[in-house]
Amino acid sequence: MQNFKFIDGSVTSPLGFTANGVCAGVKPSNTTKRDLAMIYCEKPCNAAAVFTKNLVKSSTILVSKKHLENGVAQAVIVNSGNANACNADGIEIAEKMCEIAAETLGVNADDVIVASTGVIGQPLPIEPIIKGAAALKGNLTKDGGTNAAEAIMTTDTVKKEWAVQMTLGGKTVTVGGIAKGSGMIHINMGTTLSFVTTDAAISSEMLSEALHEAVEVSYNMVSVDGDMSTNDTLAIMASGLAGNEMITEKNEDYKTFVEGITAAFKEVAKKLARDGEGATKLLVCKVNGAKTYGDAVVISKSVICSSLVKAAMFGADANCGRILCAVGYSGAEVDTDKIDVAYKSSKGEILVCKSGLGLAFDEDKAKEILLESEIEILITLGDGDGCAEAYGCDLTYDYVKINGDYRT
Amino acid sequence: MQNFKFIDGSVTSPLGFTANGVCAGVKPSNTTKRDLAMIYCEKPCNAAAVFTKNLVKSSTILVSKKHLENGVAQAVIVNSGNANACNADGIEIAEKMCEIAAETLGVNADDVIVASTGVIGQPLPIEPIIKGAAALKGNLTKDGGTNAAEAIMTTDTVKKEWAVQMTLGGKTVTVGGIAKGSGMIHINMGTTLSFVTTDAAISSEMLSEALHEAVEVSYNMVSVDGDMSTNDTLAIMASGLAGNEMITEKNEDYKTFVEGITAAFKEVAKKLARDGEGATKLLVCKVNGAKTYGDAVVISKSVICSSLVKAAMFGADANCGRILCAVGYSGAEVDTDKIDVAYKSSKGEILVCKSGLGLAFDEDKAKEILLESEIEILITLGDGDGCAEAYGCDLTYDYVKINGDYRT
Numbered sequence: 001m002q003n004f005k006f007i008d009g010s011v012t013s014p015l016g017f018t019a020n021g022v023c024a025g026v027k028p029s030n031t032t033k034r035d036l037a038m039i040y041c042e043k044p045c046n047a048a049a050v051f052t053k054n055l056v057k058s059s060t061i062l063v064s065k066k067h068l069e070n071g072v073a074q075a076v077i078v079n080s081g082n083a084n085a086c087n088a089d090g091i092e093i094a095e096k097m098c099e100i101a102a103e104t105l106g107v108n109a110d111d112v113i114v115a116s117t118g119v120i121g122q123p124l125p126i127e128p129i130i131k132g133a134a135a136l137k138g139n140l141t142k143d144g145g146t147n148a149a150e151a152i153m154t155t156d157t158v159k160k161e162w163a164v165q166m167t168l169g170g171k172t173v174t175v176g177g178i179a180k181g182s183g184m185i186h187i188n189m190g191t192t193l194s195f196v197t198t199d200a201a202i203s204s205e206m207l208s209e210a211l212h213e214a215v216e217v218s219y220n221m222v223s224v225d226g227d228m229s230t231n232d233t234l235a236i237m238a239s240g241l242a243g244n245e246m247i248t249e250k251n252e253d254y255k256t257f258v259e260g261i262t263a264a265f266k267e268v269a270k271k272l273a274r275d276g277e278g279a280t281k282l283l284v285c286k287v288n289g290a291k292t293y294g295d296a297v298v299i300s301k302s303v304i305c306s307s308l309v310k311a312a313m314f315g316a317d318a319n320c321g322r323i324l325c326a327v328g329y330s331g332a333e334v335d336t337d338k339i340d341v342a343y344k345s346s347k348g349e350i351l352v353c354k355s356g357l358g359l360a361f362d363e364d365k366a367k368e369i370l371l372e373s374e375i376e377i378l379i380t381l382g383d384g385d386g387c388a389e390a391y392g393c394d395l396t397y398d399y400v401k402i403n404g405d406y407r408t
Numbered sequence: 409m410q411n412f413k414f415i416d417g418s419v420t421s422p423l424g425f426t427a428n429g430v431c432a433g434v435k436p437s438n439t440t441k442r443d444l445a446m447i448y449c450e451k452p453c454n455a456a457a458v459f460t461k462n463l464v465k466s467s468t469i470l471v472s473k474k475h476l477e478n479g480v481a482q483a484v485i486v487n488s489g490n491a492n493a494c495n496a497d498g499i500e501i502a503e504k505m506c507e508i509a510a511e512t513l514g515v516n517a518d519d520v521i522v523a524s525t526g527v528i529g530q531p532l533p534i535e536p537i538i539k540g541a542a543a544l545k546g547n548l549t550k551d552g553g554t555n556a557a558e559a560i561m562t563t564d565t566v567k568k569e570w571a572v573q574m575t576l577g578g579k580t581v582t583v584g585g586i587a588k589g590s591g592m593i594h595i596n597m598g599t600t601l602s603f604v605t606t607d608a609a610i611s612s613e614m615l616s617e618a619l620h621e622a623v624e625v626s627y628n629m630v631s632v633d634g635d636m637s638t639n640d641t642l643a644i645m646a647s648g649l650a651g652n653e654m655i656t657e658k659n660e661d662y663k664t665f666v667e668g669i670t671a672a673f674k675e676v677a678k679k680l681a682r683d684g685e686g687a688t689k690l691l692v693c694k695v696n697g698a699k700t701y702g703d704a705v706v707i708s709k710s711v712i713c714s715s716l717v718k719a720a721m722f723g724a725d726a727n728c729g730r731i732l733c734a735v736g737y738s739g740a741e742v743d744t745d746k747i748d749v750a751y752k753s754s755k756g757e758i759l760v761c762k763s764g765l766g767l768a769f770d771e772d773k774a775k776e777i778l779l780e781s782e783i784e785i786l787i788t789l790g791d792g793d794g795c796a797e798a799y800g801c802d803l804t805y806d807y808v809k810i811n812g813d814y815r816t
Contacts, residue, residue, distance in 0.1 A: 056736030056744050056764070086732055086766045120729020121766020184716060184733065225715040226634070227730070228737040307633040307715070308592060308811055315812030321528020322635070324494055325592065328464030329636040336464050356464070358494045358529020397805045403716055404723030 004260035006267070009163025010145025013176035015199035016041045016239035020144030021151025024132025026124070027081035034151035036132035039076040039195055040105050040140045045237035047073035048208035049113065050215055052232035058083050059090025060114045061233060063098065067110050071204025073237050074111040076195050077101035079132075080152050080180070082124040084116040085230045093124050100126075104133045105140070115193050115233045117154055117180060149178040152193050155402055156182045160271045166260040168244040168253040173200040175261055179268050183277040183403060185224035186305075194219070194234040194268065200257060201240035202247040209250070210258045211236055218265035221297075222391040223305050224276035225399070273391040274374075278398030281313055282391070285377040290386030295332035297388045302330035303377060304392035313375060314394035318343055318366035320352040320359075323377060338382030345372035412668035414675070417571025418553025421584035423607035424450045424647035428552030429559025432540025434532070435489035442559035444540035447484040447603055448513050448548045453645035455481035456616035457521065458623055460640035466491050467498025468522045469641060471506065475518050479612025481645050482519040484603050485509035487540075488562050488588070490532040492524040493638045501532050508534075512541045513548070523601050523641045525562055525588060557586040560601050563810055564590045568679045574668045576652040576661040581608040583669055587676050591685040591811065593632035594713075602627070602642040602676065608665060609648035610655040617658070618666045619644055626673035629705070630799040631713050632684035633807070681799040682782075686806030689721055690799070693785040698794035703740035705796045710738035711785060712800035721783060722802035726751055726774035728760040728767075731785060746790030753780035 012019050017039065024036035049068055051061050067073065077097050084090050094114050102109035116124065149159040163176040179194035202210070211234065219234065240246070247254050274282040285303045290296035303309055306326040312319040323341045327334060341353035347369045352361050369375075420427050425447065432444035457476055459469045475481065485505050492498050502522050510517035524532065557567040571584040587602040610618070619642065627642060648654070655662050682690040693711045698704035711717055714734040720727040731749045735742055749761035755777045760769050777783075 054733060054736040055742055056732045056747075083729065086729060086761065086764055088765050120727075120732065121761060123766075184730075186737075227714055227716045227733060230729070230733050230736060306635055307807075308635045311808050311811030314808060317812065319528075321491065321494060321638070324464045324528065325462060325635060325638050328462040328638060329594075334463055339464075353494065353529065356494060357496050358531075395808055395811075397808050399715075400719050400722060400803055400805050400808060403719030403803075404725070 003256045004164050004166040004263060007163050007165050009176050010161035011039055011148060011176045011178045011195055011197050012142050012145035013163040014174040014197045014239060015241035016043060017197045018140035018142055018144060019148040020136055020140045021147035022132050022135045025128040026079050034147060035081045036079045036129060037148035037151035038101055038105065038136050038140060039148060041074050041237060041239050043239060044072050044074045044111055045239050046071055046202060046204040046207055047235065047237045048204050048211050049233060049235040050211055052229055054228050054230050056086065056230050058085040058116055058231040059094045060084055060116045062091060063094040064113045064115065064233065067113060072111055073113050074107040075101050075105050076113045076235065078115040078152055078193060079129065080117050080154050082116060082118040082122060083120045083231050084124045086121040087123050089123065093126055096126055097129055100129055100133045104137045113235050117152065117193050117231050120230060145178060152178060152180040154180060155277050156180050156275055158275055160268060162264055162267060164260045164264045166256050168200060168256060171242050171244040173198065173242045173244055175264060177264065179272065181224065181272040182275050183225055184227045184229040185222060185272060185276060186226050186228040192229050192232055196236040198238045199242040200238050201242065201244050202238050202257065206247050206254055207236055207238055210261060213258050214262040214265045217262060218269040221389065222269040222273050224273065224393055226305050269391045273393045276393035277402045278396040279393030280373065280396055281394045282374045283313055283377060283393055284389055284391055285379065286389045287379045288387045289381040289383060291333050291383040293386045293388060296386035298332045299327055299330045299379065300388045300390035302326045304390040307395055310392065310395035313370065314396050316367055316370035318352050318370055324353060327379065334381060335383055340380040342378040343369050344376040344378055345369045345374060347372055411664045412572050412574040412671060415571050415573050417584050418569035419447055419556060419584045419586045419603055419605050420550050420553035421571040422582040422605045422647060423649035425605045426548035426550055426552060427556040428544055428548045429555035430540050430543045433536040434487050442555060443489045444487045444537060445556035445559035446509055446513065446544050446548060447556060447605065449482050449645055449647050451647060452480050452482045452519055453647050454479055454610060454612040454615055455643065455645045456612050456619050457641060457643040458619055460637055462636050462638050464494065464638050466493040466524055466639040467495065467502045468492055468524045470499060471502040472521045472523065472641065475520060480519055481521050482515040483509050483513050484521045484643065486523040486560055486601060487537065488525050488560050490524060490526040490530060491528045491639050492532045494529040495531050497531065501534060504534050505537055508537055508541045512545045521643045525560065525601050525639050528638060553586060560586065560588040562588060563685050564588050564683055566683055568676060570672055570675060572668045572672045574664050576608060576664060579650050579652040581606065581650045581652055583672060585672065587680065589632065589680040590683050591633055592635045592637040593630060593680060593684060594634050594636040600637050600640055604644040606646045607650040608646050609650065609652050610646050610665065614655050614662055615644055615646055618669060621666050622670040622673045625670060626677045629797065630677040630681050632681065632801055634713050677799045681801045684801035685810045686804040687801030688781065688804055689802045690782045691721055691785060691801055692797055692799055693787065694797045695787045696795045697789040697791060699741050699791040700794045701796060704794035706740045707735055707738045707787065708796045708798035710734045712798040715803055718800065718803035721778065722804050724775050724778035726760050726778055732761060735787065742789060743791055748788040750786040751777050752784040752786055753777045753782060755780055
């Protein structure tokens, strides 16, 4: 039985949090789109974050890391339209953004988390941030989470927001979040930006542990294009206003909390994949019977990242060779004579490979299954009991179009 | 000074070799295309080969490996249109193909190398092979190399054939070859199929050593789509008819031989990349100043494999962020404050990133440079003297089109 439930909501659903997003003019080509958001808590929060593993990092990451050293945060400032990465004055601008947020919200600059997303290697002017902050001042509200979700979008076509509730020691605890995709998304914090809030009482150490546990099977299992961003940031703030007993160790409440955020993060991972640049389909690759969990992970990732598999799914082509090929080069130990492959969607399931050999199958049925917008690629091995699932999307003309001329 | 020269020629240029290719009807959709080739030498040759590292392998690879155990071969039979991989009767069919070639050419079946390329997981009928062999019987000629090059094409748009001459101990030695791309091409024998002949006298051990040395910096540095094929085969046969002193150790003649085939293999790698599925541009990523050779290799591969870099090159977009991003996640140790990035083509060179920071540059000039069909991405690091180059192509609408519906 699951100990949580999804509710309609956003980053402002937990007690204590308000937010909003405005059009500040960072995005030059279209000045009607929101591109600056702030998230605020009425009290300082325990906080934790996970960042990109890319050696080339946005300056915002260096500043946010420093600000999170004491495990406390009270606000987030984030812009889209410019990544503030590989700029000479990047650190200075990121710190300035924190000062602007601090002044706007009446908090310490050291308690502000800063993030940016957009084009790399172009200076981020501070004027739009100042202008946007003026518009946000006094306007952070309980229903402003949706505007914040909109303001962090780049090539996303839909905004991503969610909320989950659970009961910890008799108290109702809410967790909410916003996230953005949708390109430069790859395994190992394939998220670009996600901000999560909760009113749970939980120490920053336990928050960090919980984040890492949940990320492992969600954000770390999604790929859109194999490119790991320079700006990936997933930050969480806990206000403690739910009044539950403070979680300071891995007890039952901790487990329930992890279970709830893991389920939510998996949904976000699917949303990121489904809204991947140019995507028309969500692909979920489920591997069972691998020698170890690690083998299942690398196999599912290998299949979900294969350009040829992704293009075949776009074309609703039940090609089994490309799946077998991607299993074969994954690096996992596999008995190639024991690989079964099936495709599944709301229209049914079809086996296309049995014991490593291609099957003759009903092409019309396969086509019907693969024309759906959510496809499961089921791989069953006979090597052990390792299982894992990875999330991705198809490779389409629009991916090429979007990325063939992104800056202009 | 280089000790070799490229000449017009093919797999039949070295003394002793003949070949041809015919339309046997393996490719069902278009019966006018050649799809079966044979290469023959008038005497048994020392021979060696490199195969895919994919765990899922074409049955032809298992049979060819067995036939090459004694280091001797006299003929090649190869079909396109079907990969003979993941089929229940794969081994049987591959062996049958060798027998058919043996009978047609009057050689031992054990001395035949067999290869297939095309769709994976669909049975390969033997009837077209029998029919094609009948058409080839008595028709292998010195000018048939071109037809053989044509017969191994799948989605290739141009046939790949070449020849190189060098002088070993006063004797003129010729090496010739044919190759095919053009999808499922990735680092670590990213070649699908290549057949090389030479009239040099060289032991099969030295042939194998030479192959591995040359492959390292050529076939192993090319990627079209990141998918490593199940069928990659690069085989070489040496007739010895040039009359040079037999190469049995790594002497000066060996070095000259390696130098010649390395130069030829690099040209083939570029041809494979340039003719990658849907490609409009050849990309060459040159890395200098890396900490080690290994770091230079992984950085150049990471950049050449990035979907975002490939799409940007299709759009002639001088995006430096995506290059820096791919350097950053390559896994190599890099001082990110010392990365310079420039683009170069026949229209000139432009620096877009200096010391890890994006530069303001002349967008018109950059566009002019990137609209050319051969682009060099120059990455200069300040970490040591490791250098390497990798070959790839742009990601285009046509790649998606070709692979969205390959089987039908």
